[in-house]
Amino acid sequence: MNSNVVLEAKDIYKSFTDGKSTVDVIKGLSLQVHQGEFVSIVGSSGSGKSTLLHILGGLDRPSQGIVNLNGQRFDSLGEAERGFLRNQNLGFVYQFHHLLPEFTALENVAMPLMLRKDAEFKKVKERAEYLLNRVGLSHRLTHKPGELSGGERQRVALARALVTQPKLMLADEPTGNLDRKTAMTIFELLRDLRHELNMAMLIVTHDEQLAKSADKVLHMQDGVWVTEKT
Numbered sequence: 001m002n003s004n005v006v007l008e009a010k011d012i013y014k015s016f017t018d019g020k021s022t023v024d025v026i027k028g029l030s031l032q033v034h035q036g037e038f039v040s041i042v043g044s045s046g047s048g049k050s051t052l053l054h055i056l057g058g059l060d061r062p063s064q065g066i067v068n069l070n071g072q073r074f075d076s077l078g079e080a081e082r083g084f085l086r087n088q089n090l091g092f093v094y095q096f097h098h099l100l101p102e103f104t105a106l107e108n109v110a111m112p113l114m115l116r117k118d119a120e121f122k123k124v125k126e127r128a129e130y131l132l133n134r135v136g137l138s139h140r141l142t143h144k145p146g147e148l149s150g151g152e153r154q155r156v157a158l159a160r161a162l163v164t165q166p167k168l169m170l171a172d173e174p175t176g177n178l179d180r181k182t183a184m185t186i187f188e189l190l191r192d193l194r195h196e197l198n199m200a201m202l203i204v205t206h207d208e209q210l211a212k213s214a215d216k217v218l219h220m221q222d223g224v225w226v227t228e229k230t
């Protein structure tokens with residue numbers, strides 16, 4: 001694999017079977033994301049974007065095909081090793097923030113680092129505070145998710161995804177649940193942080209402005225790539 005490829009997927013298929021019926025959701029998709037590159041995936045609801053993103057992030061297994069993250073194949077690893085590979089290389093952002101309600105913003109952001117065996121509490125706290133400050137939330141460190149606005153929660157989720165300095169951020173409609181103005185702030189933060197941290201981003205989005213600012217836009221329809229219709 002070319003050394004500046006962060007993520008490579010080859011000929012991915014995914015089917016779901018429940019009892020009698022089988023649904024073929026991903027039907028032979030390949031892609032590469034290079035260091036520092038921003039790739040967006042657009043496609044109508046139900047086309048298989050979230051399913052693909054889960055497979056690319058090693059959260060689900062493909063029915064067929066290979067996913068290689070930073071030189072390691074997910075299918076060659078056990079569950080713990082997969083978790084380690086994700087923690088070392090990936091940051092995840094979802095449409096709904098998925099923050100832990102009983103923890104503060106600071107604790108939520110620190111979590112991915114605290115999960116590491118060699119975590120040093122003081123350094124982790126400093127790093128989490130830095131990221132929260134960076135997304136403009138230094139005045140909300142001890143607030144719990146329920147005490148934050150939608151945009152603030154998404155900024156906390158962004159800080160959490162970036163606290164480990166991932167090589168690649170995977171985001172599933174990160175602005176999908178926000179009003180236009182708030183979406184713009186998230187959009188600008190993503191752009192600035194990508195350059196600052198020199199990370200690659202793979203973002204599933206309906207947000208045309210966000211999609212178009214990518215280095216590469218992939219259009220998905222019924223589990224395959226299509227060329228954009230005009």
Ligand SMILES: Nc1ncnc2c1ncn2[C@@H]1O[C@H](COP(=O)(O)OP(=O)(O)O)[C@@H](O)[C@H]1O
Nearest residue numbers: 016023025043044045046047048049050051052
């Ligand atoms: N766990 C599952 N079991 C069965 N079908 C699923 C499962 N997950 C997703 N699907 C189906 O796969 C299709 C694509 O879903 P999804 O990846 O969520 O699409 P998108 O994110 O593009 O809206 C949908 O028809 C959905 O019902």
Ligand SMILES: [Mg+2]
Nearest residue numbers: 049050051172
């Ligand atoms: Mg989806």
